[in-house]
Amino acid sequence: MPTLSVDRVSLTYRSKRGPVAALADVSLAVASGEIVVALGASGCGKSTLLGLMAGFLKPSGGAVTVDGVPVSGPGTDRAVVFQDDALMPWLSAEDNVAFGLQMRGVAQAERRAAARDMLAQVGLAGCASHAIHEMSGGMRQRVGLARALAVKPDFLLMDEPLGALDELTRERMQMLVLNLWQTSGKGIFLITHSIEEALFLSTRLVLLSPRPGRIVQRYDTGFARRFIAGEPVRTIKADPDFLAMRDDLSSAILANAAEDAIDVG
Numbered sequence: 001m002p003t004l005s006v007d008r009v010s011l012t013y014r015s016k017r018g019p020v021a022a023l024a025d026v027s028l029a030v031a032s033g034e035i036v037v038a039l040g041a042s043g044c045g046k047s048t049l050l051g052l053m054a055g056f057l058k059p060s061g062g063a064v065t066v067d068g069v070p071v072s073g074p075g076t077d078r079a080v081v082f083q084d085d086a087l088m089p090w091l092s093a094e095d096n097v098a099f100g101l102q103m104r105g106v107a108q109a110e111r112r113a114a115a116r117d118m119l120a121q122v123g124l125a126g127c128a129s130h131a132i133h134e135m136s137g138g139m140r141q142r143v144g145l146a147r148a149l150a151v152k153p154d155f156l157l158m159d160e161p162l163g164a165l166d167e168l169t170r171e172r173m174q175m176l177v178l179n180l181w182q183t184s185g186k187g188i189f190l191i192t193h194s195i196e197e198a199l200f201l202s203t204r205l206v207l208l209s210p211r212p213g214r215i216v217q218r219y220d221t222g223f224a225r226r227f228i229a230g231e232p233v234r235t236i237k238a239d240p241d242f243l244a245m246r247d248d249l250s251s252a253i254l255a256n257a258a259e260d261a262i263d264v265g
């Protein structure tokens with residue numbers, strides 16, 4: 001049961017216009033079987049936090065570790081899914097999913113079988129040979145998920161993975177993410193701008209405030225587990241507890257954004 005820990009991390013970018021303090025004193029842990037969601041206004045450091053966890057960035061202070069071992073760069077234990085899935089459009093769905101396995105030296109027959117299995121798990125069993133450019137946004141995002149899962153990571157790190165989808169597709173994908181979470185037991189860190197999505201897809205939720213980004217609120221949330229236990233998505237999202245928490249979060253984000261608005265003048 002590995003745990004990905006962020007311990008008192010700060011990050012300051014060096015830019016031409018001087019230092020940008022993107023994160024200050026952020027602590028967070030993602031254990032297997034948990035979905036931790038980060039929510040916060042644009043520019044509050046969410047992607048920076050994910051970049052640190054993925055090993056794309058190094059902290060200016062503090063530490064990022066997996067079971068106590070410092071993260072020194074990207075690794076196959078931590079797979080990343082972005083909004084723009086960065087698939088190779090000229091390759092088939094299967095070849096895209098198999099690509100990461102090829103990089104790891106997995107034999108062709110084995111990668112083909114693994115890729116088909118993963119595509120089936122994301123509901124694309126019949127589409128293995130389709131080229132990416134023939135697929136809809138929702139289908140592409142499923143391929144991106146399958147590719148991330150194919151390398152059998154311990155953690156999935158997702159930066160607004162469903163942000164570009166229409167509402168209906170988005171809700172279907174939310175359910176897919178929860179089902180994959182349940183069957184795989186992985187630890188998931190997910191960034192979203194949608195309060196509703198954050199509530200539905202989390203076991204824990206952190207709210208960040210900007211400049212520098214820090215965690216201002218932490219919540220334990222039970223809605224993802226209720227979905228897994230069989231409660232319908234529509235019932236959950238209409239539940240008075242869900243709606244009350246959504247309003248709380250909305251007020252908290254507004255309160256933080258108000259300070260930001262003064263800056264802009």
Ligand SMILES: Nc1ncnc2c1ncn2[C@@H]1O[C@H](COP(=O)(O)OP(=O)(O)OP(=O)(O)O)[C@@H](O)[C@H]1O
Pocket residue numbers: 013014015020021022040041042043044045046047048049
């Ligand atoms: N490479 C960089 N160099 C300098 N500043 C940067 C760099 N990347 C991000 N920043 C700044 O750091 C802060 C946090 O950026 P980050 O992308 O982590 O925010 P975010 O919460 O993901 O925003 P969004 O919701 O818009 O994606 C912002 O003020 C941003 O302008």
Ligand SMILES: [Mg+2]
Pocket residue numbers: 046047048159
């Ligand atoms: Mg971002």
